[in-house]
Amino acid sequence: MDDDGTMRLFPQSLVKQMNLNNHPTYSSFDIYAMFNSEANYWFDGDGEIQTDQTDFLFVIVHELTHGLGFTTGYDDYLNSPAVALTPQISINPSTNSSGFSFVGFVDMIFDKFMVILSTGQRVSDITKQLNTFAGGPGALFSSTAQFVSQFKNSSQYKLAQQMMEYATTSKAIGLLPVNSSNISQAIILETSLVPYASGSSISHVDYKTYTRTSDFLMRYLQDMGTTLGQSIIWGGNYSGGSVGPKLRLFLGLMGYTIQNQSVPITLVGEYVTNISGAHSISPIVLANIACLSAISFFEWFMTFR
Numbered sequence: 450m451d452d453d454g455t456m457r458l459f460p461q462s463l464v465k466q467m468n469l470n471n472h473p474t475y476s477s478f479d480i481y482a483m484f485n486s487e488a489n490y491w492f493d494g495d496g497e498i499q500t501d502q503t504d505f506l507f508v509i510v511h512e513l514t515h516g517l518g519f520t521t522g523y524d525d526y527l528n529s530p531a532v533a534l535t536p537q538i539s540i541n542p543s544t545n546s547s548g549f550s551f552v553g554f555v556d557m558i559f560d561k562f563m564v565i566l567s568t569g570q571r572v573s574d575i576t577k578q579l580n581t582f583a584g585g586p587g588a589l590f591s592s593t594a595q596f597v598s599q600f601k602n603s604s605q606y607k608l609a610q611q612m613m614e615y616a617t618t619s620k621a622i623g624l625l626p627v628n629s630s631n632i633s634q635a636i637i638l639e640t641s642l643v644p645y646a647s648g649s650s651i652s653h654v655d656y657k658t659y660t661r662t663s664d665f666l667m668r669y670l671q672d673m674g675t676t677l678g679q680s681i682i683w684g685g686n687y688s689g690g691s692v693g694p695k696l697r698l699f700l701g702l703m704g705y706t707i708q709n710q711s712v713p714i715t716l717v718g719e720y721v722t723n724i725s726g727a728h729s730i731s732p733i734v735l736a737n738i739a740c741l742s743a744i745s746f747f748e749w750f751m752t753f754r
C-alpha cells in the first residue's frame with residue numbers, strides 16, 4: 450500500500466530500500482534478465498565498434514534500469530492486437546469453484562508519476578476510475594469469459610480505450626513528481642509508436658526528444674555502431690554518465706537513494722497482502738511480469754524493446 454492509499458507493485462530492489470519489517474519472501478535475484486547470445490555485441494577492448502554492432506554495456510545499463518522499475522504496468526491484458534490498456538488485473542481465485550473475486554487493476558510504482566500531458570490528469574486517477582468497475586474490488590465473477598465480456602461492455606472500458614489513444618499519440622504521456630503540475634518539466638514518454646508496441650510504448654522516453662541529449666539511455670532504440678561512451682559525449686558529457694539528470698531525478702522519486710539527492714520513500718502501513726501470491730487474469734498474455742519478485746526483460750533482438 451503506497452503513501453496515497455493506493456495498492457501498487459514495486460520491483461524487489463525498491464522494496465529492499467524500504468527496510469520493511471514484514472515483507473514478502475524475496476526471490477534470489479532482484480532482476481532477472483536474458484540476453485540474446487546470437488546478437489552482434491561490441492565489448493570494451495574489441496577495437497572500433499562496427500556499424501552493425503551494439504555496445505553490450507549500453508544494453509545492460511538500459512535493461513537494469515527497467516529492472517529497477519522503469520516500466521509501466523499498463524498494457525492490454527485482454528486483447529491481441531492491443532486495443533485497450535489497463536494496469537495488471539489481479540484476482541483472487543475461489544477455493545471451491547471456477548469463479549474468482551476481482552482484486553483490482555494494480556499500478557506499478559512507475560505509473561504513480563504518469564500524467565496526461567494535454568490535460569494534466571494523473572494516470573493514477575484513471576486507475577482509480579477503472580477500479581470502480583463492477584462495483585470495485587471484491588466483485589464476483591463466475592469465469593474469465595464473464596469478466597472480459599462485462600468489462601468490455603462497461604463505461605470503464607472506454608477509459609481503457611482512451612489510454613490506448615494516449616499511448617499511440619506522440620507526446621501524450623509524461624512523468625512528473627506527484628506534487629508538481631508543471632507539465633513543461635515532465636519527462637516525455639514514448640507514445641509515438643503506431644501501432645502500439647507492448648514493451649516499447651510508454652515504458653521508454655520519447656525517442657525524438659531525447660536523442661543526443663543526456664537522457665538518451667531509456668529510448669526504445671539503441672543507435673547501432675555507437676558506444677555508450679560516445680552517446681554520453683553526444684549528450685553533452687553529463688557528469689552523471691549514462692544516467693541522465695531526468696532519469697536520475699525519476700529514480701529518486703521512485704524511492705532510490707541518489708547521491709546528493711535523496712527522497713526517502715514513505716508507505717502507509719505495510720503490505721496488506723503478499724502481492725506475489727496474487728493471481729492475474731490474462732487469457733492472452735501467458736507470462737505476466739512477476740510482480741514483487743524479479744522483473745524479467747528479454748533482449749532477443751538487436752534493438753531494445
Ligand SMILES: [Zn+2]
Pocket residue numbers: 511515653668669753754
Ligand atoms: Zn527498454
